[in-house]
Amino acid sequence: MTQLHRRFDFLSKRARRGVSLLWIIIAFPALVLFLVFAVEIGNIWLARIELEQSLEANALAAVKQWAESGGGDTLAAREVGNAFSIANPVRGQDVDLTDMTLNTAFTNGPNLLNYDDSGMAANPNQNLVCTDIxxxxxxxxxxxxxxxxxxxxxxxxxxxxxxxxxxxxxxSCASPGSVLVDANGSGGLKTANNHEWGISFKAIGDALAQANLRIYRIDINVDPDGSRNYEFTGSLGIADTVNNDIIVGTGMSSGLSQNDNYLQAITTADIYFTSPPGSPEILQINFSDPTFPLDAINPAIGLVPGDRFRFGAEVVDTTNVNSNSQVNGDEVGDVAEVTVYFSYAGAPDSVEMGTLVDTMDKGNNCGGNAYIFTDAINNDHVIVHPTNTVDLPCPDNASAGSNGQSYVTIGSSGQPHFYAVRAQATIGVPSVVQSICGFNLGPWGVSAKATAYYDCETSDPKLIRVDLFQCDPPPP
Structure with a gap:
């Protein structure tokens, strides 16, 4: 019996070995196929990573070149970016985005690297086409x-x-724009000269910023908390026209003067003074047709950096209607709030607010400080104030706190407009398995994209993940 059991055990083991071998024979093609796909998927995955790294190098180099060249024409930056993508191959293959064999649609014939030099205003960054891959x-x-x-x-x-x-x-990497608003009137804010209020938009930053930055509306609220009972009177108490009176600083050692108004993109006829219904304490200054909604923008209208103008707008204290109720420049100081609405490239940008501050400077402090300042657009400004503030008149020769002068400078923090470049491509990746085993596989299309921007504060290009990719002009 013992020998018989041993024989049956031996036969059973041989049977099991035979079944295992049969399963191995049956499963071998599937295992080979699985290995083929694993190797191929790994190759595609590595190609995808390498392509993204190549495009990251492209975008970083291109945006740095573009920003540090001051913007403008993009061809040199495109070529620099392409050189960096070539220097970072994918699976041994150069990523030359001008190579017709990679993708003919990418090159658009003679317009290599999606470059368009037609100079069309609707295409400011010279992109022949704009698509998100x-x-x-x-x-x-x-x-x-x-x-x-x-x-x-x-x-x-x-x-x-x-x-x-x-x-x-x-x-643009321009500094934020800033606007000076002043009230200069000892006997009131609408006297015979009619230029007691002044607005000056400072011309700072680079030329591109000056070409696109605008102020499309300014609000002056002389009683923001309702405690003073100040309001603009009559037909808003505004001078019939924004005049061209000459400011002559008091106490100057020379007869320096300047024209009150300097307007580049608009004329005085484009400046509209209104007041919200039921809110006589607010003066709204709009730089477009009054039929245009006040919360809308006409991209062609607005104050340009470098513009300035002066006007008269009487403010009264309604609690003193039986006496001299005119409010002077000192009295609106530390009270009146000014709100400035900035736009950039025709789109709403930042809305900034400041409060007029009563000054303690006297006219006789001007002394020998007066001089002429010429800005980047060859516009002359008279600087007469003790603080050397551009376009701020010298205060009256009165005691401190009784000079009729208040002013505020408001800067545009604004939304950023960082230089940015999107590099995106799809290339054909040869099959590894085909090259080894001769299988009829591939090539595989691998896509990637990368976006880089230029940090103006650190002067470094940086990668960024974009949530919304826009190819259309901003809405008006």
């Missing part, structure tokens, strides 16, 4: 390099659209 199923998409600006970096109301890239906004 993520929006299409096919990898034959144009627009390998798209130049534009990061116009928004935060949106608490809609985090999904926090970082916004717009290809139709001209970027």
């Amino acid at each position: 993520s929006n299409y199923g096919s990898y034959l998409q144009p627009g390998v390099m798209v130049f534009g600006a990061i116009i928004q970096t935060e949106n608490l109301a809609n985090p999904a659209e926090s970082v916004v890239f717009n290809a139709d906004v001209i970027p």
Whole structure:
């Protein structure tokens, strides 16, 4: 019996070995196929990573070149970016975005690297076409390099659209714009000369910023908390026209003077004074047709950096109607709030607020401080004030606190308009398995994109994830 059991055990083991071998024979093709797909997927995955790194190098180099060249023409920056993508190959293959064999739609014939030098105003960043490669199923998409600006970096109301890239906004590293608003009137703010209020938009920053930055509306509220009972009177108490009176600083050692008004893109006829119904304490100054909604923008209208104008607008204290109720420049100081509405490239930008501050400077402090300042656009400004504030008149020769002068300088923090470049491409990746085993596989289309912006504060290019990619001009 013992020998019989041993024989059956031996036969059983041989049977099991035979079944295992049979399963191995049956499963071997499947294992080979699995190995083929694993190797191929790994190759595609590595190609995708390498392509993204190549495009990151492209975008970083291009945006640095563009920003540090002061913007403008993009061809040199495109070529620099392409040189960096070539220097970072994918699976041994150069990523030359001008190579017709990679993708003919990317090159657009003679317009290599998606460059358009036609000079069309509607295409400020010279992109022949503007597409986001993520929006299409096919990898034959144009627009390998798209130049534009990061116009928004935060949106608490809609985090999904926090970082916004717009290809139709001209970027800039300009300093924020600033506007000077002053009230200079000892006997009131609308006397015979009719130029007691002044507004001066300072011309700072680079030429691109000056070409796109505007002020499209200014509000002056002389009684923001309702405690003073101040209001603008009559037909808003405004002079019939924004005049061209000459300011002659008091106490100057020489007869320096300047024209009150210097307007580049508009005329005095484009300045409209209104007041909200039921709010006589607010003066709204709009730089477009009054039929235009006050919360809208006419991109062609507005104060340009360098502009200035003066006007008269009487303010009265309604609690003293039986006596001299005119309010002077000192009395609106530390009370009146000024709100400035900035736009950039025709789109709403920042809304900034400041309060007029009563000064303690006297006219006889001007002394020998008067001189002429010529700005970047060859516009002369008289500087007479002890603080050397551009376009601020010298205060009256009166005691401190009784000089009729208050003023505030309001800066535009604004939304950022960082230089930005999107590099995007799809390339054909040869099959590794085909090259080894001769299988008829590939090539595979691998897509990637990368966006870089130029940090104006640190002077460094940085990668950024874009939530919203825009190819259309900002809405008016």
